[in-house]
Amino acid sequence: MLRLRNAGYKITPPRRAVIEVVLREGEHLDPNEILQQAQAIYPHTGRATVYRTLELLTTLGIVRPIYVGEHGPTYIRAEGGHHHLVCSLCGAVTDFDQCVADSMERELEARFGFQIRSHLLEFYGYCARCRQTQPEIAAN
Amino acid sequence: MLRLRNAGYKITPPRRAVIEVVLREGEHLDPNEILQQAQAIYPHTGRATVYRTLELLTTLGIVRPIYVGEHGPTYIRAEGGHHHLVCSLCGAVTDFDQCVADSMERELEARFGFQIRSHLLEFYGYCARCRQTQPEIAAN
DNA sequence: TAATCAATTGAGAATTTGTCTCAATTGATC
């Protein structure tokens, strides 16, 4: 909200709604779900505006699209870090906490002149359940 | 290739083509680009087959979709790790080498019964160039 | 508070992506 205003963008009802929805804790929502939930808050919200707002928020580093599991992109808050264990078979995503990435930020910023705002650390493999049900694949 | 055969799948010309294209070093290609390049190798390659092959390769943990920059999903080889610095403004992706993620694998595997095959570590923020050209946004 | 105006919006059309179907083909095994 403040970030938006500071960057010179207007605060409008549909933008408020989209932001509220996407920043709700623990959500990994696709654009359609975001549209639905935003309309529950501000009924007039249009589809195009949802896409436009997601793009804007991404640009401002407030949300981030992640592509995981079978289908389309999903959006999560960018702030801080996200740490996922992703199953390549069933697409299940498990969050975990402790993360060792912050220790690298300073050096990367110095080396590349990059200003880091957040990160995403994902491990890919096979979840406990898929290892049981489909050992042939997990094995090889 | 061996992974495919071991998992009981046939080795076919379009599959070969898609694999060759996606595994080419440094490529982050979307399905359409993959189709184009695969057709340069094996002209008959069809769109549906590209999608089917990408899904299969993802399932086998050979490639991984990532969602970076403005538009749709992009595919990269999964093997080992990928380490990206992603600019939220211009979408530029810079690779870097040293990574501290491997040190976490053992513990996560033990804790979640998960079999880890690879990882993706991405830092988001603003690249040196965008910090210069659009200080208003990078600032706030 | 009222006027101003560039930014923003939403409906629907248009386009782009991704999925499905099914008859024809083919890789692997024998």
Added chain:
DNA sequence: GATCAATTGAGACAAATTCTCAATTGATTA
């Protein structure tokens, strides 16, 4: 070389995303 389930591609279909443009509105100013 014969066999057969797996795979393929064309094109229909469906879903996701972007575009267009007239109408509206948030923020700033008088």
